[in-house]
Every structure is written in C-alpha cells, then in structure tokens.
Amino acid sequence: MTALLDNKLAKRKKHGHLRQLQTRTPSIDFASNDYLGLVRSPALIKRVSQECQRHKNIINCLGSTGSRLLTGNSLYAQDLEDNIAAFHGYAAGLLFNCGYMANVGLLSAIADSGDIIFFDAQVHASTRDGIRLSRAKAFPFRHNDMAHLESRLKNSSCQRSRFICIESLYSTDGSKAPLQKLCHLSREYEAHLIVDEAHAIGVWGPQGRGLVAEQGLMGHIFAQIVTFGKALGTYGAIVLGSPTLKQALVNFARSYIYTTALPFISLAAIKCSYELFPNLDNKRTHLCKLIPLFCPFSCSDTHIQPILIKGNNAIRQAARLLAQEGFDVRPLTSPTVRQGHEMLRICLHAFNTTHEVVTLLEHLKICRHLHDR
Numbered sequence: 337m338t339a340l341l342d343n344k345l346a347k348r349k350k351h352g353h354l355r356q357l358q359t360r361t362p363s364i365d366f367a368s369n370d371y372l373g374l375v376r377s378p379a380l381i382k383r384v385s386q387e388c389q390r391h392k393n394i395i396n397c398l399g400s401t402g403s404r405l406l407t408g409n410s411l412y413a414q415d416l417e418d419n420i421a422a423f424h425g426y427a428a429g430l431l432f433n434c435g436y437m438a439n440v441g442l443l444s445a446i447a448d449s450g451d452i453i454f455f456d457a458q459v460h461a462s463t464r465d466g467i468r469l470s471r472a473k474a475f476p477f478r479h480n481d482m483a484h485l486e487s488r489l490k491n492s493s494c495q496r497s498r499f500i501c502i503e504s505l506y507s508t509d510g511s512k513a514p515l516q517k518l519c520h521l522s523r524e525y526e527a528h529l530i531v532d533e534a535h536a537i538g539v540w541g542p543q544g545r546g547l548v549a550e551q552g553l554m555g556h557i558f559a560q561i562v563t564f565g566k567a568l569g570t571y572g573a574i575v576l577g578s579p580t581l582k583q584a585l586v587n588f589a590r591s592y593i594y595t596t597a598l599p600f601i602s603l604a605a606i607k608c609s610y611e612l613f614p615n616l617d618n619k620r621t622h623l624c625k626l627i628p629l630f631c632p633f634s635c636s637d638t639h640i641q642p643i644l645i646k647g648n649n650a651i652r653q654a655a656r657l658l659a660q661e662g663f664d665v666r667p668l669t670s671p672t673v674r675q676g677h678e679m680l681r682i683c684l685h686a687f688n689t690t691h692e693v694v695t696l697l698e699h700l701k702i703c704r705h706l707h708d709r
C-alpha cells in the first residue's frame with residue numbers, strides 16, 4: 337500500500353500539484369478568512385471568557401459528551417440556533433460542526449436519485465461532495481451564467497425535486513452571484529435555491545447579515561448556509577430554512593446525526609461573535625474603502641481579489657517573492673482551480689491599512705512584470 341501511495345504522490349509532485357502543509361510566519365495577512373479581524377479581537381476573547389464565567393455551572397464546557405440526538409444537546413444550543421435564524425430572517429436553523437459538514441449533510445439529506453441538482457461551476461468542494469453523496473443527477477452551469485442555467489432548467493424534464501446550488505460570494509475570484517435572477521429562475525422553474533453565504537456573512541449586507549439579506553430575498557431561498565469560521569472569527573456553521581427542513585436534517589443528515597456536537601465553549605464563542613459583528617460597521621466601511629485600490633488590477637468588487645498568473649510554478653514563485661517582502665498571500669494552484677486559471681487570492685481585512693495595500697500592489701506589479709518577461 338505504501339508503495340502505491342508513494343507512486344501516487346510522486347505523480348502529483350511531477351505535475352506540480354503536490355499539496356504540503358505550511359506554518360505561518362509573522363507577516364501582513366492578505367490570506368486568511370478572518371475578514372473582520374475577530375479572531376485577534378480582545379473584545380471577543382473577553383466576551384467569551386465572561387460568558388464562560390456566567391455559565392460556570394456547565395460541566396461539559398470543553399466537550400459536549402455526545403451527538404445532539406443523544407447527550408450533546410442543550411437549551412443553550414437550541415436558543416442559539418433560534419436566535420441566529422431570527423437574526424437572518426428565517427423560521428429555523430440547525431447548527432453543524434462546520435460548513436463542510438453542513439453542505440455535505442444538507443445535500444445528501446434532501447436530494448435523492450431521481451432528483452436533479454444544478455450547480456455553479458465554481459461551488460465549493462463541500463457542495464460537490466454533498467451532491468455526490470445524494471446520488472441525484474447533477475449538472476454544472478458556467479459560472480454566474482444565467483442563460484446557461486436557464487437552458488439547463490428548460491431541457492430537464494423532472495417529475496421529482498430540482499435544486500440550484502450557488503454561493504452568494506465566490507471564494508476563488510470574489511464574484512457575487514446574480515441573486516435576483518437566480519430567485520426568478522428558481523421560481524419560474526420550480527427549483528429549490530440553496531445559497532452558501534460563507535464568504536459574505538459578516539462583511540456584506542445590513543449589519544453583516546449577508547448578500548441575501550442585502551436584497552431582502554430570504555423568502556425565496558430554500559436553504560442558506562452560514563459558516564462561522566471566516567468573518568465571524570470562530571468555528572461551526574448553521575443551515576437556515578423552514579422548520580420542516582430543520583426536522584428533515586435532524587432525521588436524515590448523517591454529518592449531523594453521527595458526530596459529537598459542538599461543545600459549550602464553541603457555542604459561547606459563536607453567541608459572542610453574533611453580539612459583536614453586527615456592530616462593526618466602521619470596520620466594514622474601512623474594508624470596503626480598500627477594494628477600489630485594486631482597480632484596474634482585478635475586476636472584483638469585493639474583499640476577495642484574484643490576481644491571475646498562469647501556471648503552478650509561476651504562481652508559487654510570485655507568492656514566495658511576496659512572502660520575502662513580508663506579505664502572506666496564498667496561491668490557488670491547479671487542481672484546486674482549473675489549469676490555466678491559477679491565481680493569487682488576495683483577501684482584504686478590516687485590519688489591513690491603505691499603506692499595506694498600496695505597497696502590496698507595487699510588489700504585485702513587479703511579480704507580473706517578472707512573469708511577462
């Protein structure tokens with residue numbers, strides 16, 4: 337077996353696709369998903385420790401002792417998911433241990449063989465894995481191409497359920513989904529719209545409620561996924577929707593049923609983040625002011641800026657050059673992105689200064705120049 341694995345790894349290496357773990361050295365963060373800087377916020381840490389003090393009678397602070405359906409449930413968890421659902425304008429919500437488990441659990445629970453899932457070509461691996469597990473027929477449509485989606489919908493005759501999976505803000509190139517049009521198509525063709533808001537929550541919409549809330553579309557969404565490990569600075573996820581959807585997930589979502597529930601400390605961190613992030617409009621305003629500095633370098637109008645440099649070796653070299661200058665910028669290499677679409681993914685944060693961004697852009701110009709020679 338070891339020889340077989342060595343062989344597979346050697347092939348990966350030969351094609352420049354080998355993934356390797358790296359530790360972080362102190363540098364200017366243009367890579368993490370901590371968009372609002374909450375992970376490093378003393379205010380969040382203080383609140384969480386106060387919350388733990390207030391509930392010091394809770395004995396299972398660091399471990400929940402079982403799955404939600406056995407010994408891992410609590411009124412605290414139930415109240416938290418009710419409050420988060422209400423905050424986002426939904427009737428119900430169900431916590432998952434992370435966004436990956438939420439997407440895998442949701443799709444494998446609601447869709448079946450005989451159903452059809454249409455998905456944007458850029459959706460996250462967790463959505464793709466959920467689709468695979470569901471055994472539904474699946475058809476990708478070109479990224480944000482509504483004409484392509486409509487032709488797919490028109491050409492599919494389906495007696496059973498149909499679903500459309502998208503992200504409100506795509507993590508690879510920072511593009512936003514045309515949510516109004518998607519709601520219109522899902523209504524017209526009677527397909528259930530599923531929106532993953534992982535990269536929009538905390539940054540966009542009123543008080544950081546996300547892009548669905550920005551356009552008041554909650555009533556048109558079958559399920560919305562919110563993850564807590566990015567702008568919200570903690571860990572975990574919630575699926576928002578109707579009480580029936582929640583009940584179905586409790587019964588059929590295997591990544592919910594067969595795992596130890598989040599412990600109190602994680603729930604407290606999520607609760608405290610929801611007390612803090614809605615009030616961070618000043619941080620959101622500063623973050624939005626950094627975005628136009630990237631024009632005409634990139635055409636993204638969000639806090640995720642893709643800088644295209646073709647080829648795994650070239651993109652890795654550019655990231656290395658930037659690291660030498662003190663910038664933490666990560667390359668997206670193939671096969672994570674399609675070959676020829678390799679890019680540096682610049683994540684902007686509320687704690688990045690204008691000076692840091694301007695200096696980064698100067699170095700990016702040099703990287704591009706070196707590549708073009």
Ligand SMILES: Cc1ncc(COP(=O)(O)O)c(C=O)c1O
Nearest residue numbers: 434435436460507532534563565
């Ligand atoms: C769009 C999207 N959905 C879901 C996930 C998974 O979330 P988590 O990191 O909480 O598992 C990610 C993580 O990168 C993501 O980008």
